Amino acid sequence: MSRLVMAAALGSVIGFERERLSWAAGLRTHMLVCVGSALIMIVSAYGFEEVLKSDHVVLDPSRIAAQVVSGIGFLGAGSILLRGEIVRGLTTAASLWSVAAIGLAVGGGLYTASIAATAIILIILAGIKPLERRFISVKQRRQLTMLVDRGSLSFHALHEALGPGSVRVKQFVVQQSDDSPELDEVRVELSRASSTEYQAICDRLRHLEVVREFREDDAS
Structure with missing residues (x-):
């Protein structure tokens, strides 16, 4: 329970930054992705303990969590828009993918790594953009x-x-x-x-x- 709550909290931090910019994938979407990823990781780690105790059973629980990395792609694709020759939404798609990774880390009990990743992603999304506008966009x-x-x-x-x-x-x-x-x-x-x-x-x-x-x- 505590891992799911923590995943929701960390996902909300990234989602709020996207929500304030009025992107389709905002607060609730990022929270759901993070909680869902955490739950899948918990199921992968602990959901097959009884089966693994049986003789002649070979099972790799990590394969379920691995599908999150590729499966989250359909949400990322849905957040990408093509307007004329301009592609928009790539950053939001990347944030969804990153939030899924945070959820997996929380589900696996890697709390320090998940918190650090959340802080780094937030700095990239909110902190780097003003610098990008000032030093890169102006030159263009x-x-x-x-x-x-x-x-x-x-x-x-x-x-x-x-x-x-x-x-x-x-x-x-x-x-x-x-x-x-x-x-x-x-x-x-x-x-x-x-x-x-x-x-x-x-x-x-x-x-x-x-x-x-x-x-x-x-x-x-």
Whole structure:
């Protein structure tokens, strides 16, 4: 009983971090995975004691727990979403897999390892993300400025022009040009665009009929 409660508590710590970001696999899902994994481990370790005492019986109880590692994959796959060319949910899928491992550790009586793993996973999920945004994502931001015919380029028109590349648009700002009242100044900020994607987006925008001037800026 105590192992199942501990598994629920450790799973809730990881699940709460996912829940606050409004992911489909949140608090309850992580708790259930952790408790279920712990129960399977307990069954694997102690559920076959009577059978193993019989003569001429060879049984490997650890095989049941081993199936958790591969079986948890269907939950992880369900948390992964494909939006355009962007794959989202991989981190949540990995957290579900990790929580399953925590549950197995708790079920096996490895309390120190399970608590340490929970702390490390929480640091990775909640602590590393701000650093990633500050030092990695910022370097992947690029900004473009265009002068276009007045009222000719809306966000919908930009989306149609870029196609799948529109998912890279982080900011879209339109204002009247200071140099000419007949032109709009459009600023587009791109996020996490590879060099190939960036060049493809620039080529598409540069060749739009409504674009009179195109400039690549340094977003940093």
